[in-house]
Amino acid sequence: MWIALVSIYGILKGxxxxxxxxxxxxxxxxxVLFFYTFISFLFVTPEIKSAVSMDMHYIGFIMIKSTIIxxxxxxSFKAISKLPIGLFGIMDMSRxxxxxxxxxxxxxxxxxxxxxxxxxxxxxxxxxVNLKKEGSAEKTKAIYIVLVLIxxxxxxxxxxxxxxxxxxxxxxxxxxWYMFFLVVLYLGYMLVTKTKxxxxxxxxxxxxxxxxxxxxxxxxxxxxxxxxxNSTVIAMTLIKQCSVxxxxxxxxxxxxxxxxxxxxxxxxxxxxxxxxxxx
Numbered sequence: 001m002w003i004a005l006v007s008i009y010g011i012l013k014g015x016x017x018x019x020x021x022x023x024x025x026x027x028x029x030x031x032v033l034f035f036y037t038f039i040s041f042l043f044v045t046p047e048i049k050s051a052v053s054m055d056m057h058y059i060g061f062i063m064i065k066s067t068i069i070x071x072x073x074x075x076s077f078k079a080i081s082k083l084p085i086g087l088f089g090i091m092d093m094s095r096x097x098x099x100x101x102x103x104x105x106x107x108x109x110x111x112x113x114x115x116x117x118x119x120x121x122x123x124x125x126x127x128x129v130n131l132k133k134e135g136s137a138e139k140t141k142a143i144y145i146v147l148v149l150i151x152x153x154x155x156x157x158x159x160x161x162x163x164x165x166x167x168x169x170x171x172x173x174x175x176x177w178y179m180f181f182l183v184v185l186y187l188g189y190m191l192v193t194k195t196k197x198x199x200x201x202x203x204x205x206x207x208x209x210x211x212x213x214x215x216x217x218x219x220x221x222x223x224x225x226x227x228x229x230n231s232t233v234i235a236m237t238l239i240k241q242c243s244v245x246x247x248x249x250x251x252x253x254x255x256x257x258x259x260x261x262x263x264x265x266x267x268x269x270x271x272x273x274x275x276x277x278x279x
Contacts, residue, residue, distance in 0.1 A: 005225035006239045012218035014089065014246025016211055018254055020077065021085045023207035029077040031197045032208055034186045039212035041179040047172035054173045058165060062174065065161045066181035070189075072154030075147040082144045084257045089247025090129045091148045093270055096122050096237050098156035103233035106160055115234060118277025125270035129263060156237070162226045163233050171223035175216070238274040245271075 023032045080088055100119060103109040165174055190197065202208065225231050244267045251257035 002225040002228040002231040002236075003239060005221040006231070006236045007242060009218045009222040009225070010240040010242040011246065012214045012221075013240065014243030014250070016214050016218070017080065017089060017092075017243065017247045018085055018250035019207050019211050019214070020080050021255065023205055023211060024077065024081045026205040026207070027201050028197070029074070029081055030186075030190065030195050031201060032205075032211075033073055033077055034183075034190065034197060035202060035208050036211050036215070037179065037182045037186055039209060040215050041176075041183050043212060043216045044172065044175045044179055047176040050170060051173045051176035054169050058168055059177065061161060061165060062177045063181050065158050065165070066178050066185060068154045068158050068161070069178075070182060070185040072151045072158065075154070076151040079144045079147040079151065083141070083148070084251055085255060086248040086251030086257050086260065086263045087129065088148060089244045089251070090263060090267055090270070091126065091145060092152060092247075093122060093241045093244055094126060094149055095152035095156045095159075096241060096274070098153045099159050099237035100234045102156055102160045103237075107163065107233060109232050109234050111234075115277040118238070118273040118275075121273025121276065122270045125266045125268075125273065128269070129266040159233055159237060162223060163231070163236075166223055166226035171220055171227070174223055175219055234277070238277050241270065241274055 020032070023036075076088075076092075083091075097119060100111070100115065104111050162174075189195070222236075225236060245264070248260060248263045248267055251263075252260040
């Protein structure tokens, strides 16, 4: 059951990444981030009664998770706005490495021979995809690749906290507080930096609403999967990477990106590594 739930999350994540790039064509990164987060929070407000009755000993850890995701999303949205979505999707798979290391060190998960071979193949695929020139200045491209890697590290930390927190609360409780703190963080950021946003753009940028719906559904599935005793951070992170094929195909169909076949071959190598690691 948990494998199916994580797979649903991965598929929705791939769709979300494509839609994020569409949303960013109409609005600034901060506009998309704030409204995306705020609308998502509105969808989970029915959980408020359950949320306020949970064990508040864990509220600090949820705040840490929200702060981590706050940083991750700022980095990933800036990268998505500049990088081809197909390339972003493949580089985003770097979180496999970070999550595996954290799972082993913090949760004591076992690194089997299959998982070692799988991670080697994942690394090989990531290195190969970066050998292909994208037709932009290498220095500029490198900056956004670094942002993707920072986002991957932050997401890996968040995934670790998800697994730990879901042993002590329900998915609704975690979603409510996590989204609440994210809204507060983005509001605080905009006030401190005096960032202006256009509220009227919500009438035309319907992609943000679609993003919010997919996000709430995907996170619900993921958190429920985290509550399973059989699921591990390493396995879940590996399964999530099914999103890459959607971002590559979406990049080709929606944004007319090039190097599709090459990217799919690199992604196939990475997915082969994932299958070896999981099976």
